[in-house]
Amino acid sequence: MDSQANTSGDVLDRLMAAARDGDSVAYRHFLAEAAQRVRAMLARKIGADSEVEDLVQECLIAIHQKRHTLDPGRPVAPWMYAIANYKLIDHWRKRGRSPIDLDDEADMAVAPETLAATDIETLLDKLPDAQAQAIRLTHIEGLTNREAGERLGVGVSAMKLRVHRGMARLREIADKDRI
Amino acid sequence: MSSTDSLIDRLATDGATPRTGSLARFAAPMVGAAAICAALVIFALDTPFSTVSSDGFSPIFVKWGFSIALLLLSGFALWFIGRPGRSTGGALATLAVPFVLVGALLLPDPLIGQHSFPGETWRRCLTAMAVMSPIAFAGAILGARSLAPVRLRRAGFAAGLFGGAVAMTAYSPYCPERGMLYMAVFYCLPIITMAAIGWVTGPRLLRW
Numbered sequence: 001m002d003s004q005a006n007t008s009g010d011v012l013d014r015l016m017a018a019a020r021d022g023d024s025v026a027y028r029h030f031l032a033e034a035a036q037r038v039r040a041m042l043a044r045k046i047g048a049d050s051e052v053e054d055l056v057q058e059c060l061i062a063i064h065q066k067r068h069t070l071d072p073g074r075p076v077a078p079w080m081y082a083i084a085n086y087k088l089i090d091h092w093r094k095r096g097r098s099p100i101d102l103d104d105e106a107d108m109a110v111a112p113e114t115l116a117a118t119d120i121e122t123l124l125d126k127l128p129d130a131q132a133q134a135i136r137l138t139h140i141e142g143l144t145n146r147e148a149g150e151r152l153g154v155g156v157s158a159m160k161l162r163v164h165r166g167m168a169r170l171r172e173i174a175d176k177d178r179i
Numbered sequence: 180m181s182s183t184d185s186l187i188d189r190l191a192t193d194g195a196t197p198r199t200g201s202l203a204r205f206a207a208p209m210v211g212a213a214a215i216c217a218a219l220v221i222f223a224l225d226t227p228f229s230t231v232s233s234d235g236f237s238p239i240f241v242k243w244g245f246s247i248a249l250l251l252l253s254g255f256a257l258w259f260i261g262r263p264g265r266s267t268g269g270a271l272a273t274l275a276v277p278f279v280l281v282g283a284l285l286l287p288d289p290l291i292g293q294h295s296f297p298g299e300t301w302r303r304c305l306t307a308m309a310v311m312s313p314i315a316f317a318g319a320i321l322g323a324r325s326l327a328p329v330r331l332r333r334a335g336f337a338a339g340l341f342g343g344a345v346a347m348t349a350y351s352p353y354c355p356e357r358g359m360l361y362m363a364v365f366y367c368l369p370i371i372t373m374a375a376i377g378w379v380t381g382p383r384l385l386r387w
Contacts (some may be wrong), residue, residue, distance in 0.1 A: 019195030030189035035183055057186050062387075064190045066327035067264045068197030079264035086263070086329035090386065160189045168182045 012037075014078040035060055045088060055091055057161065059084045065157050079169075081112065082165045123170060131166030138163050204311060204325040205258060209341065212318025216349040217312040227352035230282040241284075242351040242362065249277045249370070250344035256337040257319060261326025267333055274340055279368055285359040298356040299364050307368040310345065316342025316373060320384050328385050335381020343370030359367050 011033055019027035038059045042052050070079045124132040125158050137148035138159075149159035220227075228239065277284040319338035328334035347366050356365070 017193060022194070022196070024191060024194055027195040028187060030195065031187040031190055032184075035187060035343045053183060057183055058192060060183070060186060062327070064193065066263070067195060068201040069261065074264070078266075079262075082329050082380035083327065086327075139292075157190065159283070161186065164182065164186050164189060168185075 012019070012080065016070070016076050017072075031060060034063055035079055038080070041081065041084055042088060051091070055087060056165075059087045061157050061161050062087055065155060091146070123173060126173060127166050127169055131162050131169065134159055134162035135166045135170070139167075190227075201325070205261070205322045208318040208321035208325075209254065209345075211317070211320075212315045212342075213345045213349070215314055216345055219276035219311060219314075220307070220353060223237075224350075224353045229353075230355045230357075238357050239352060241359075242354070242366070245277050245281060245362070246347035246351060246366070247275070247352045249340060250348055252264070252277070253319075253337045253341040253344060257310050257323050257334060257341060258326070260330055260334045260337060261323050261328045261330045263327050267330060271333060272335070274337065278367060279373075281359060281363055285363055295360070296360055297365065298361060300356060301361075302355065304350065304354055304356070304365045305352060305369065307360065307374075308346050308366070311349055312339075312342040312348035312373040314342070315345035316377060317344075318342075323385055324387065327387065331382040331385045332378050335377035335379070337377070338356045338381070339377025340370060342377070343373040346370075346373075 012030060015026050015030035015033060016035075016088060019030050035056055039052060039056045042055055042059075046052065046055075049156045063080060066083065070076060126133060127135070133152065134148060137143045137151065143151070146156050147162065149156050152159070154162075189286050230238065256267070256274055259265055259270040260267045316338055319341040320335075323334050323338055343366075347370065351366075
């Protein structure tokens with residue numbers, strides 16, 4: 001943990017300080033740097049697991065949502081790695097309780113040849129309910145992430161993640177269909 | 180562009196500046212729960228400080244000294260535990276200080292043997308602790324959930340101590356009993372029990 005903090009602390013500290021001064025580009029760089037560091041940490045701990053990227057995204061969401069718990073002037077790296085470690089442990093805890101990944105199971109149930117003549121509702125039915133609902137609200141009904149989140153009782157960041165994952169899954173389905 | 184890059188772009192649009200009022204979001208449910216406890220004793224019980232005329236202020240000073248110190252220490256500990264990347268061992272260790280002081284005062288307590296134990300109102304005391312501790316505990320849990328605790332058992336433990344300390348602070352003006360033994364048995368033990376419940380349930384209640 002200490003070596004992690006030493007190697008990433010300065011860059012992260014500078015980027016976060018600039019971002020908190022209103023530099024939105026610096027915040028994007030901060031998140032990219034954080035993703036890289038967290039990905040490396042997770043890869044060391046769990047290897048080339050197929051879920052590493054999902055975990056990285058969970059960590060980024062958590063880092064973003066809980067950024068108010070980072071006191072100005074305090075080093076970013078210990079805070080960031082503590083959150084990442086927590087998310088990893090939480091991930092293991094969830095997997096311990098539910099070894100079957102329901103999203104993967106649903107995806108496996110989709111036969112590519114069935115998608116040729118489908119409409120958008122049929123496509124959305126292939127997604128997990130939360131993702132499909134998020135896409136309906138934001139991309140069909142035209143609500144903002146905040147409005148959709150308020151309707152479903154979830155935060156803006158969680159809504160963004162649902163939309164993001166749902167759209168990524170739709171792209172995969174569409175790509176397979178074209179092939 | 181990878182899906183993670185896309186996510187980063189989405190998150191970056193929110194900016195790095197967090198919403199203001201972090202301390203208020205943490206403290207409000209705890210203060211609210213304490214207010215509920217205060218309202219409960221005011222409406223349910225009669226005549227606070229009834230023993231001051233006969234016993235003076237010493238008993239209530241001792242009780243409030245313990246409970247308010249524990250209330251503040253557990254609140255601060257919860258605040259620190261809710262901020263990732265900080266060492267929380269010191270904050271937890273300070274929570275033992277009020278109990279150590281009670282233990283130190285218990286040994287030479289001149290009232291041991293002079294008053295009947297457990298006294299006449301111990302059932303009411305236990306009932307008050309059992310009713311109000313969970314209310315204040317719930318407030319502390321809500322407050323902690325506004326932060327980012329990564330040591331959930333520790334956070335639950337501190338929340339439990341806070342719950343018990345609030346209950347004791349609210350009830351003790353109505354408590355006519357005296358003596359450190361009474362305080363140890365009918366206040367400290369219920370508080371520690373609430374803390375143990377927090378330790379056990381913390382991972383479930385505080386998960387985020």
